Amino acid sequence: MxxxxxxxxxxxxxxxxxxxxxxxxxxxSGPHFGGWEIYHMxxxxxxxxxxxxxxxxxxxGQVVQRSDDGGVSWxxxxxxxxxxxxxxxxxxxxxxxxxxxxARVWHLEPSLTDPDMLFAxxxxxxxxxSTDGAATWSELAGLRTHDSGPNWQPGAGxxxxxxxxxxPTNTDRLHVAxxxxxxxRSDDGGxTWRPANRGLRSEGIPDDDAEVGHCVHRIARHxxxxxxxxMQKHWDVMRSDDSGDSWREISGDLPSDFGFPxxxxxxxxxxxxxxxxxxxxxxxxxxxxLRVYRSRTGGDEWEPLTGGLPQRDxxxxxxxxxxxxDSLDPCGIYFGTTGGQVYASPDGGDSWDxxxxxxxxxxxxxxxxxx
Amino acid sequence: xxxxVLPQHLRTLAGTGREVELHVEGPPTQRLVLDALETAYPxxxxxxxxxxxxxxxxxxxxFACEEDLSHESPDAxxxxxxxxxxEPLYVVGAMAGG
Numbered sequence: 240m241x242x243x244x245x246x247x248x249x250x251x252x253x254x255x256x257x258x259x260x261x262x263x264x265x266x267x268s269g270p271h272f273g274g275w276e277i278y279h280m281x282x283x284x285x286x287x288x289x290x291x292x293x294x295x296x297x298x299x300g301q302v303v304q305r306s307d308d309g310g311v312s313w314x315x316x317x318x319x320x321x322x323x324x325x326x327x328x329x330x331x332x333x334x335x336x337x338x339x340x341x342a343r344v345w346h347l348e349p350s351l352t353d354p355d356m357l358f359a360x361x362x363x364x365x366x367x368x369s370t371d372g373a374a375t376w377s378e379l380a381g382l383r384t385h386d387s388g389p390n391w392q393p394g395a396g397x398x399x400x401x402x403x404x405x406x407p408t409n410t411d412r413l414h415v416a417x418x419x420x421x422x423x424r425s426d427d428g429g430x431t432w433r434p435a436n437r438g439l440r441s442e443g444i445p446d447d448d449a450e451v452g453h454c455v456h457r458i459a460r461h462x463x464x465x466x467x468x469x470m471q472k473h474w475d476v477m478r479s480d481d482s483g484d485s486w487r488e489i490s491g492d493l494p495s496d497f498g499f500p501x502x503x504x505x506x507x508x509x510x511x512x513x514x515x516x517x518x519x520x521x522x523x524x525x526x527x528x529l530r531v532y533r534s535r536t537g538g539d540e541w542e543p544l545t546g547g548l549p550q551r552d553x554x555x556x557x558x559x560x561x562x563x564x565d566s567l568d569p570c571g572i573y574f575g576t577t578g579g580q581v582y583a584s585p586d587g588g589d590s591w592d593x594x595x596x597x598x599x600x601x602x603x604x605x606x607x608x609x610x
Numbered sequence: 611x612x613x614x615v616l617p618q619h620l621r622t623l624a625g626t627g628r629e630v631e632l633h634v635e636g637p638p639t640q641r642l643v644l645d646a647l648e649t650a651y652p653x654x655x656x657x658x659x660x661x662x663x664x665x666x667x668x669x670x671x672x673f674a675c676e677e678d679l680s681h682e683s684p685d686a687x688x689x690x691x692x693x694x695x696x697e698p699l700y701v702v703g704a705m706a707g708g
Contacts, residue, residue, distance in 0.1 A: 273622075274618075274619055275619065296619065297669055297706070298617075298619070298667065298669040298670065298703045298704070298706075299619060299620065299623075299657040299658075299667070299670075299703070300656050300657055300660075300661075300667060301656065302623065302653070302657075315623065315653040318653075318655070318656055319655070319656060319661055320661075321661065321662060322662070341662070
């Protein structure tokens with residue numbers, strides 16, 4: 240019998256939601272780490288009982304938690320994240336130099352081959368790696384010390400590595416996305432990096448098609464077609480067919496091309512989901528209608544998905560790490576809102592139900608499909 | 611014996627009660643007491659002081675004997691009542707909403 244485990248990070252704790260393969264009845268456990276910000280919870284792809292959580296607080300700093308029993312119990316792991324060498328400066332919002340300061344881990348990305356290995360994307364923008372199950376961390380400093388680093392500047396949420404993609408066919412190839420620097424790619428396991436932003440155009444930077452400085456909100460891929468990347472940028476939904484060497488816009492007929500998350504269907508590499516919001520200054524759905532948009536053509540042509548979603552007076556947002564898919568057939572799609580609802584569609588987006596309604600502000604959603 | 615009262619979140623994290631007791635060699639200072647606390651409860655390393663600079667985190671305060679010791683030198687001696695174990699050192703999360 241299959242089952243699904245949904246890992247929900249919120250502003251005031253973590254929650255674990257479980258269901259059988261029908262995905263109609265859900266058990267909710269939590270809050271885990273109540274009162275702390277849980278930016279991300281995620282499970283190992285090869286050991287589904289191994290979970291990791293990023294627990295942070297403006298008061299007490301960063302803690303990484305680890306579970307070896309699927310989230311029933313947790314143990315604090317290593318939380319020492321030290322920049323290699325003497326960190327210099329990046330740009331502050333007003334363009335003045337600002338010291339590089341570690342704030343928190345936004346995203347944890349477990350290895351596809353080793354349950355004890357994982358990456359951590361951090362604010363201020365940096366990448367760390369653990370090979371001992373999160374007990375110790377070392378920085379992959381080639382990213383932060385890239386020649387363009389002193390010119391990176393924060394987005395509204397901070398200057399963070401928020402997305403890490405590992406190529407399933409070549410684990411030395413990594414992509415990260417940084418707000419607001421853009422996409423960077425490594426072909427040597429994270430030692431060296433180069434920008435991968437050709438084709439992006441952004442208002443708000445002096446050179447609107449600069450190599451770096453773009454506020455990329457999220458990138459996603461289908462594992463069977465690793466060179467195809469989809470991107471939700473500050474404005475614009477984009478696609479690359481060459482592993483990030485070049486990008487083209489696929490916003491097409493979306494009502495707004497501003498948004499945060501983007502996700503790819505588990506079995507259809509050209510089926511993509513976004514959640515448009517009104518604008519950069521109005522972080523809520525157009526017309527107060529919560530609509531997921533689905534493209535079955537790899538972009539450009541989008542259809543609104545509204546079944547079961549509020550179609551009036553809805554002014555929540557869906558954050559960049561708060562949308563995920565399971566790998567059942569039909570594919571399940573999940574997202575969490577800033578209003579504390581987690582919605583699930585067990586039929587590829589055609590219909591939706593809230594599987595929990597009243598959590599704190601949802602920061603992240605991950606899904607594990609359990610066999 | 612030095613007594614330290616921890617805020618709720620750190621009690622949970624360290625698996626302790628409201629107050630912990632520590633032995634510190636010699637006249638106790640903030641630095642020595644926090645070093646002893648982190649040795650006894652490694653999970654608290656980095657939660658009170660920035661791991662890189664060892665400076666007090668901005669939203670952490672230290673109170674004792676009805677005084678705010680947050681801005682004292684880390685190497686200043688703690689009050690005699692704290693050193694004698696008659697009064698605890700309070701670790702307090704700054705009031706900052708939320």
